[in-house]
Amino acid sequence: MPNPVDFMAPGFSSISRDFPGFLLDRPSKPASPLAKGLAIIFLVAGYSLFCWLAFSKSIENWESVYEFRITFWNGWINTIGISAAALGLSLLIGIITALARRSPFLPLRYSAAAYVETVRGLPLVVLVLFGFYGVANAVGWQDRLGVGITILSLFSGAYIAEMIRAGIESVSRSQWDSARAIGLGSFQTYRFVIFPQVTRQILPPLAGQFSSIIKDSSLLYIIGIPELTFAANQVNSATYSTFESFVPLGICYLALTLPVSLWTKWIERRMRYET
Amino acid sequence: MNISLDGVVKAFGGQRVLDSVNWQACFEHTLALVGPSGGGKSTLMRLLAGLDTPDEGRVLIDGLELPRDENALRAYRCGTGIVFQSFNLFPHLSALENIILPLVHVHGVERVRAREIASSHLERFRLEGQGHKQPALLSGGQRQRVAIARALAHNPKILLLDEPTSALDPEMTSEVLDLIGELRDAGQWIILVTHEMGFARHTADLVAFVDKGGILESAPASEFFASPVKVETRRFLEKILKY
Numbered sequence: 001m002p003n004p005v006d007f008m009a010p011g012f013s014s015i016s017r018d019f020p021g022f023l024l025d026r027p028s029k030p031a032s033p034l035a036k037g038l039a040i041i042f043l044v045a046g047y048s049l050f051c052w053l054a055f056s057k058s059i060e061n062w063e064s065v066y067e068f069r070i071t072f073w074n075g076w077i078n079t080i081g082i083s084a085a086a087l088g089l090s091l092l093i094g095i096i097t098a099l100a101r102r103s104p105f106l107p108l109r110y111s112a113a114a115y116v117e118t119v120r121g122l123p124l125v126v127l128v129l130f131g132f133y134g135v136a137n138a139v140g141w142q143d144r145l146g147v148g149i150t151i152l153s154l155f156s157g158a159y160i161a162e163m164i165r166a167g168i169e170s171v172s173r174s175q176w177d178s179a180r181a182i183g184l185g186s187f188q189t190y191r192f193v194i195f196p197q198v199t200r201q202i203l204p205p206l207a208g209q210f211s212s213i214i215k216d217s218s219l220l221y222i223i224g225i226p227e228l229t230f231a232a233n234q235v236n237s238a239t240y241s242t243f244e245s246f247v248p249l250g251i252c253y254l255a256l257t258l259p260v261s262l263w264t265k266w267i268e269r270r271m272r273y274e275t
Numbered sequence: 276m277n278i279s280l281d282g283v284v285k286a287f288g289g290q291r292v293l294d295s296v297n298w299q300a301c302f303e304h305t306l307a308l309v310g311p312s313g314g315g316k317s318t319l320m321r322l323l324a325g326l327d328t329p330d331e332g333r334v335l336i337d338g339l340e341l342p343r344d345e346n347a348l349r350a351y352r353c354g355t356g357i358v359f360q361s362f363n364l365f366p367h368l369s370a371l372e373n374i375i376l377p378l379v380h381v382h383g384v385e386r387v388r389a390r391e392i393a394s395s396h397l398e399r400f401r402l403e404g405q406g407h408k409q410p411a412l413l414s415g416g417q418r419q420r421v422a423i424a425r426a427l428a429h430n431p432k433i434l435l436l437d438e439p440t441s442a443l444d445p446e447m448t449s450e451v452l453d454l455i456g457e458l459r460d461a462g463q464w465i466i467l468v469t470h471e472m473g474f475a476r477h478t479a480d481l482v483a484f485v486d487k488g489g490i491l492e493s494a495p496a497s498e499f500f501a502s503p504v505k506v507e508t509r510r511f512l513e514k515i516l517k518y
């Protein structure tokens with residue numbers, strides 16, 4: 001067998017060494033279940049050991065935190081409720097805004113554009129503070145929960161509006177023509193032709209947005225809404241056990257966001273098979 | 276049927292694709308529009324289909340002026356069937372649902388009845404057993420036949436076809452052309468844009484040559500191909516019939 005080096009032009013005597021290839025190359029075959037299992041056991045053991053060494057001295061107060069489990073539970077339920085309400089409301093805001101941004105009526109179109117750009121250009125914390133202490137106070141709206149959900153929905157609605165707008169624009173010109181050609185009106189066109197296609201396309205990013213809403217709702221603690229983060233904070237001040245208060249906090253959020261994330265992956269996979 | 280264009284102008288950003296076209300045509304069943312790419316066939320087709328309105332002038336079909344108002348125009352479109360080059364069908368609906376949708380929501384047919392009509396049209400076009408499939412799962416020829424079935428399901432007066440076969444391979448092309456031929460023989464009024472000269476010669480009653488901002492020449496099919504008058508037409512036919 002000829003040596004590959006024999007075919008090389010003089011001066012190129014060796015292939016340059018591909019150092020990180022071991023970490024970056026695509027594996028030639030999928031890992032065996034045994035290898036996966038061993039890797040996971042090894043990593044869990046390793047990380048656990050690290051956590052134990054790092055934190056075992058400072059954690060002893062689980063009992064006193066455990067007494068506040070009802071506080072955690074109520075906070076968690078509130079977080080779920082706020083997130084669900086905000087998802088529904090922001091979806092509505094998103095749809096209306098996306099349509100308004102395509103409206104031939106200029107004041108409507110410009111207002112929608114201004115709203116989206118402003119909200120997307122501001123950190124959520126600014127919106128929460130300004131919305132609550134600025135706007136809600138000025139108009140005498142005292143219901144913290146209502147204000148909080150509204151602010152969160154306005155924030156998330158701007159992002160959803162952009163997703164929907166991109167989705168609508170990705171439906172080809174010929175689909176609109178086809179819809180007009182068969183005699184559908186504009187409302188019917190949206191209902192029967194455009195939205196079904198947009199929905200299929202934006203479901204994965206929308207599921208991701210749901211995850212974001214859950215996490216973003218944590219910021220509402222700064223205006224005193226008794227959601228999960230607020231609850232953990234309370235427990236922390238009552239027990240002086242920071243670590244023991246915030247570990248359950250993280251776990252509670254993951255218990256919500258991980259299923260959503262798995263669900264998103266599932267949707268993405270299903271979409272891929274369908275098209 | 277009668278078509279007359281009366282000073283029709285259609286421009287896109289200063290390019291006058293149709294430049295004051297005056298034209299009267301009278302034909303029994305089928306009108307074929309031919310001409311070089313970019314000549315304005317589709318533009319004219321969209322005016323005839325009521326998808327666009329002319330910038331100036333009037334379009335009359337059987338003596339009736341096409342309206343400019345979108346709602347009235349929509350009513351006109353309900354009496355036509357339109358098929359473009361490709362991407363006609365809605366990808367999220369099955370073949371059957373594609374046909375049912377306009378029947379139910381535009382023509383007010385009851386769902387059960389609409390389903391019957393849709394099935395019988397699929398059968399007529401030899402698509403039985405394909406109804407449940409989404410367009411992506413159909414061949415190009417099958418897709419266009421479903422599109423034609425949808426365009427015909429409400430018994431439109433006029434069927435407008437803009438290059439219905441140009442995205443298809445030869446076998447599928449003849450499959451679709453056969454179908455159009457059958458429709459013509461059944462007495463359907465058809466206006467079509469095509470690059471298939473042999474088909475135009477056999478099927479069309481009248482052939483019109485569209486180029487340079489207007490209809491340069493129109494004549495009964497046999498005459499049009501045997502003795503074209505205009506230099507442009509002759510050149511076009513020579514070029515297209517070379518192979």
Ligand SMILES: Nc1ncnc2c1ncn2[C@@H]1O[C@H](COP(=O)(O)OP(=O)(O)OP(=O)(O)O)[C@@H](O)[C@H]1O
Binds near residue numbers: 317
């Ligand atoms: N919506 C539009 N915007 C801008 N220009 C357009 C538009 N529609 C058509 N045109 C222009 O008008 C001219 C005629 O186009 P048209 O589609 O009518 O040609 P055609 O005869 O159908 O060509 P083909 O055989 O390639 O389909 C072209 O130069 C095209 O660029």
Ligand SMILES: [Mg+2]
Binds near residue numbers: 316317318437438
């Ligand atoms: Mg064309």
